[in-house]
Amino acid sequence: MDNPPSPSTLVSNLISDSASARKYAVFKLQNLLSDPSFADAFIAADGLLALRDAVMQTTGNTQAYALGSLGVLLELGVGWEGVDALVIEKAVALAVGHPLVNIVRNALTLLVLVVSRPLEGARRSGSSTFGFRAIKPALDHHPNFLESLVHRLSASDHTLCANALQLVNALMRDAVVNGGELEWPRFIKRLQDLGVIGGVGMLMRGDAANDAGSPLATAILEFQGLTKLLLRKWKEVRVNVELHEHKKALKTIHLASNPQPFSPPNSDGEPGRKTRKHHPEKWRRLGFETESPAWEFDETGYLGMMDLVDFTRRNADTYQRILMEQSMQPVAQRCPVARASLSVTLVLYEHFEIEGSGGEEGGGHRTSLQGRVFEARASGNLDRLYRPLLLQWGRLHTAALNAFIRLWKVAGAETADFYKIEEVVRIVVERIVGGTTRKTDVATVEDELRSASLENARKWQMEGLDEVNEDAWGPHLVQIREQLHHESLQFMKEQRVRCLLQGSWFPASGSGEAGWRYVRLSHNRRHLHYRTYVSRGTDSPALGDLPEKLDLHAVTSVDSNVSASSEQPPTALLNGDNNSSTDTLTDKPLLHEPGKASTNTKITIIGHPPATKSYKLTPLQTSPVETVLLELYPQTSSLASEWLDGLLLLLNQQPITKDTTNLVAMMEDWGVRLRMLNLRWEDVDWEALEMRVKGERVEGREVPGREGLEGGFWFGGLET
Known part of the structure; x- marks a missing residue:
């Protein structure tokens, strides 16, 4: 085997006028720079400036190799002084519009390293080359960068998809960790409006997610963890009506109900002249418990408010019709829509185990995520690892809330029965949503939630109790059953x-x-x-x-x-x-x-x-x-x-x-x-x-009377 070229030789080739010499140098550097000692020698030989010039001035495969070599240095934690605003601008420009896939892949990898650079390392070096702020000036010159990045998620090249998703993950993580309280929600909403949810959802359901060793599988799982982090962050944001965004959300909930001008009665009890005053039950009419609804979001935080706003927007006509129907019912029999919405938010939050998601969203955890993918594939539990329905949070919330309201009416429930209906909805969600695979479409889940009945909920609850008993008493029951x-x-x-x-x-x-x-x-x-x-x-x-x-x-x-x-x-x-x-x-x-x-x-x-005597064995019979x-x-x-x-x-x-x-x-x-x-x-x-x-008919025994008993008999949370 030939001896590898020395760092000084490669530096000479990088600054050579020969295109083939430069191409040879950056091609060799991709592998040689992974050795920390060689990387130090290369930088000591003034190779970093030569490599930067190759990134900025070359084209084609030479430029792709140069980007890859610079990325290898950055992964080792060195060479950051060679990454300035011009290099970042170049990488963004290449990622947006260059036709060669290998150049775009390496440009995206370079941007991932820049955005993911540890904050401590950047501060120690006095550099601002880290996080979203490092690439923001370049994005101002390329306003379609985020759109093109989301579009890359549907590329046929899986490595390109993985690199694009890794950059999306890095931007989301940096926005949440380093962004302001009001900045990161806006940035996340912008990504969602561009279709990032649909793009990742398609990747989750695709065959590429089966490849446990693929960077794409790890990136998908990382995005799922970041989604849980975002939900948890939104839940931790306390609703404050003094904030413009929160006040605007409450106003949206109110206006979507199509409130009518209030007419206070005259002294004789007849309706008076319509005024611009609000109804005295402005918020209780929508299903809140009081006329000061902010405290009612304490458990769900801003996440509960977002879900309720989303429901009123998705189902404006249904929302108004439900409120009209409920207003005609006695107060005790009205389904409190707002309160039910917050309850459904908590049911979904518990179902997807958002609170216990641990460090899935951390920075240096890709090795552990890859291990989880390998383990899930070996045990045949990939469908339990990927949860694409988590990305459809809004549609799931809407469907589950509609089921809550429908089951309330079917059961003839009253205000005192609220937690019983909540438990029924929890059982329905656990069975229907929990029984899906990563291939299950959200429309199928919506249909099943739409047709869920009280009878099915009772049956599922009993099956759940049997499973609990089996888990608790399984070994003992096996012995008893055998006997x-x-x-x-x-x-x-x-x-x-x-x-x-x-x-x-x-x-x-x-x-x-x-x-x-x-x-x-x-x-x-x-x-x-x-x-x-x-x-x-x-x-x-x-x-x-x-x-x-x-x-x-x-x-x-x-x-x-x-x-x-x-x-x-x-x-x-x-x-x-x-x-x-x-x-x-x-x-x-x-x-x-x-x-x-x-x-x-x-x-x-x-x-x-x-x-x-008449029957005798023949000589051939034994x-x-x-x-x-x-x-x-x-x-x-x-x-x-x-x-x-x-x-x-x-x-x-x-x-x-x-x-x-x-x-x-x-x-x-x-x-x-x-x-x-x-x-x-x-x-x-x-x-x-x-x-x-024996099949003989047995006369039925007399059912005991109910004299002296008060109230209904509740079986499995439902009155019989």
């Missing part, structure tokens, strides 16, 4: 075997033309006794009247065509509902024609035939061949489930019909609830339970 599953299975085995011990009538064949067969399990549970009759009897034959028998030890398997798709869930069984349109396992006949014993349901018992020992044609689905699962359980096999497995799961669930409620087994009406297992 209860075994106990429930034994209970069902005993119930199914009892059905076999009682015996049942079956057609001797599927067509019913060969008479009837009565089958019954012996008391010792070792044999199936059966006999074929010409017709079905009215009584159950005794075990001694059944001469034929089948040894269960010879049975190897039980086959069936019983369909699980026609079985009814256990809730219908528990309610004794046999009138469902769905076929059930509760005495549902399987006859094709009334009065005729014909069915296509068959249970086939397979095993080894008994040894007889064991008897399996054959059909008995066929049963149950006429009802419940009979099919009882005999099929009963025979399987006798053979120490698992039940297969949906009816039996659902009943086992139901008893298992009941057992868990009994354990959690600390009830005793003797407190359960086992007779009623067994009747329900």
